[in-house]
Amino acid sequence: MNWYVVYTKPKWEKKVAEQLTNFGIECYCPLITTVRQWSDRKKKVEVPLFNSYIFVQLADKDRNLVFQSVGVVRYLFWLGKPAIVRDEEIATIKNWLSIADQYDVVVDAFQIGDKITLESGPFITQEATVQEIKKTHYVLVLESLGCTLRMNFK
Structure with missing residues (x-):
């Protein structure tokens, strides 16, 4: 079975992952812990690593099952086919x-x-290629993985 990338409504990643798990679909929503500040307090919250994206693992014939979830918008496509992520x-x-x-x-x-x-x-x-240099962090481009990495200074 392949891993596919599902595009969700904004801020629906965790809800969609929970719904798909309840439907019996193997899914993965990578989460990171970050500190968010409101006017009166700071709080650690878990946020998705990739905004509006989750990964689902299912057979090609079962790909339409993800649309049972309210927050699913579509699959991510690459070269006219659903994008497949390797294990x-x-x-x-x-x-x-x-x-x-x-x-x-x-x-x-x-x-x-x-x-x-x-x-x-x-x-x-x-x-990696250094893309941006700020006072608190570097932004690096990892071309082989097709992603951008932000490295904060401590």
Whole structure:
């Protein structure tokens, strides 16, 4: 069975994942814990790693079952076909989320456009391009994984 990417209504990722699980569909909604600030307090909340996207694992013939959930909009397509995510990529995301807080990031003086190889963490040995440099973080593009990584300074 393949992993597919499902596009959801905004802010419906966790609800859709719960509904699909109740329907017996294997799904994965990667969550990260972040601190949100309101006018009167700060609170740790779990938010989706990918806004409006969840992953579902099912047979090709069963793909229409996801539309039983109210918050599902459509599948993500690539080259005219539903985008398929490999098992290794799902495992990489799960691994990264399980160990993300265990690593300290050492920041050298990089320039925008520099090509670097990550030396620690879940993306070790991945090549990245420095896209943005701010006072509190770097933004790196991991072309081999097709994603952008934000690394905060501690």
